[in-house]
Amino acid sequence: MTTPPTATPVTPGRTLPEILAPVWAERKRILFWSAGVAVVTAILNFFVFDLSYKATTTLLPETEKGKLGSLSQFSGLAQLAGVSVPSSDISRLYPIIITSEAVLIPVIEHKYQTRRFKDPVNLITFMDIDEGSPAKDMEKALKEIRTLLTATYDTKTSTVVATLEMEEQDLAAEALNGIVTEVDNVMRLKRVNSATEQVRWITARLADVEKELRTAEDNLKVFMERNRRVTDSPQLTLEQQRLLREVTVKSTIVIELKKQYELAKIDEIKNTSIVNVLDPARPPVKKERPKRATNTALAFFASIAVLGGWYAMKPLWAPKMRQFADQVVGKK
Numbered sequence: 001m002t003t004p005p006t007a008t009p010v011t012p013g014r015t016l017p018e019i020l021a022p023v024w025a026e027r028k029r030i031l032f033w034s035a036g037v038a039v040v041t042a043i044l045n046f047f048v049f050d051l052s053y054k055a056t057t058t059l060l061p062e063t064e065k066g067k068l069g070s071l072s073q074f075s076g077l078a079q080l081a082g083v084s085v086p087s088s089d090i091s092r093l094y095p096i097i098i099t100s101e102a103v104l105i106p107v108i109e110h111k112y113q114t115r116r117f118k119d120p121v122n123l124i125t126f127m128d129i130d131e132g133s134p135a136k137d138m139e140k141a142l143k144e145i146r147t148l149l150t151a152t153y154d155t156k157t158s159t160v161v162a163t164l165e166m167e168e169q170d171l172a173a174e175a176l177n178g179i180v181t182e183v184d185n186v187m188r189l190k191r192v193n194s195a196t197e198q199v200r201w202i203t204a205r206l207a208d209v210e211k212e213l214r215t216a217e218d219n220l221k222v223f224m225e226r227n228r229r230v231t232d233s234p235q236l237t238l239e240q241q242r243l244l245r246e247v248t249v250k251s252t253i254v255i256e257l258k259k260q261y262e263l264a265k266i267d268e269i270k271n272t273s274i275v276n277v278l279d280p281a282r283p284p285v286k287k288e289r290p291k292r293a294t295n296t297a298l299a300f301f302a303s304i305a306v307l308g309g310w311y312a313m314k315p316l317w318a319p320k321m322r323q324f325a326d327q328v329v330g331k332k
């Protein structure tokens with residue numbers, strides 16, 4: 001006669017009071033350790049973590065075509081950024097220009113008077129960067145400064161807001177204002193270089209067109225000298241009109257090129273500012289990080305949650321851990 005299999009006892013699910021009972025029993029220990037974690041977090045925030053101050057500036061990009069001049073070609077860069085902008089509105093590209101190497105490298109190399117160093121130092125020295133070579137130092141500095149620098153374009157107000165976080169208030173404001181100055185310098189230099197290229201191209205093209213105009217005029221002169229009675233022949237009339245049209249077209253091109261030449265020369269010597277600073281960066285009064293009260297409170301409540309979950313689940317995993325330990329010891 002076979003023995004029927006023994007039924008496995010079913011453990012009923014734990015109710016909420018049963019889950020919370022161990023937590024309540026260990027409440028003093030939980031609060032004690034949570035308070036300890038909070039105290040350690042506060043100490044770290046006050047004495048270990050570096051302070052960070054955020055300087056902010058607001059820019060009102062120039063959109064007047066007369067001031068932008070040849071800078072409208074910047075809009076072609078929008079294809080690389082996935083942004084479609086009008087040729088006269090390059091303000092959407094300011095965040096890209098602000099974080100470019102052409103702008104950041106002079107700011108990094110500039111020397112600043114800081115509280116931590118007696119003599120003026122550049123940002124590579126201030127950020128304690130030493131990668132073994134100047135090129136690697138600059139690459140690391142660019143990466144670091146880009147993590148601390150943000151630039152956003154507001155489509156509603158057409159303004160650009162840039163922020164920079166540094167350990168010292170004055171340094172954050174000075175470096176950010178230096179970035180704005182470099183943006184203006186780069187854009188003005190780009191305008192001058194573009195105008196110079198235009199002047200060079202127009203000069204060469206103007207010489208060719210003037211030569212073509214003289215040839216067209218000579219051809220018309222020869223034709224009129226050889227044909228005194230053009231009106232008597234329809235064919236000669238058509239030929240005269242063609243030669244006259246050629247002279248007119250070349251003359252119009254010469255006039256337009258000379259006009260563009262003068263405009264390009266004006267752009268070449270123009271030195272007006274392009275970047276309008278609505279609110280310059282000022283040394284921030286309040287620190288940005290660390291948020292001491294928030295971090296301490298989060299550490300306290302997170303510790304309560306972790307320890308509470310530990311003691312709430314302890315009745316379930318503790319017997320299994322003891323059973324596993326007994327099996328390991330028994331095998332030995």
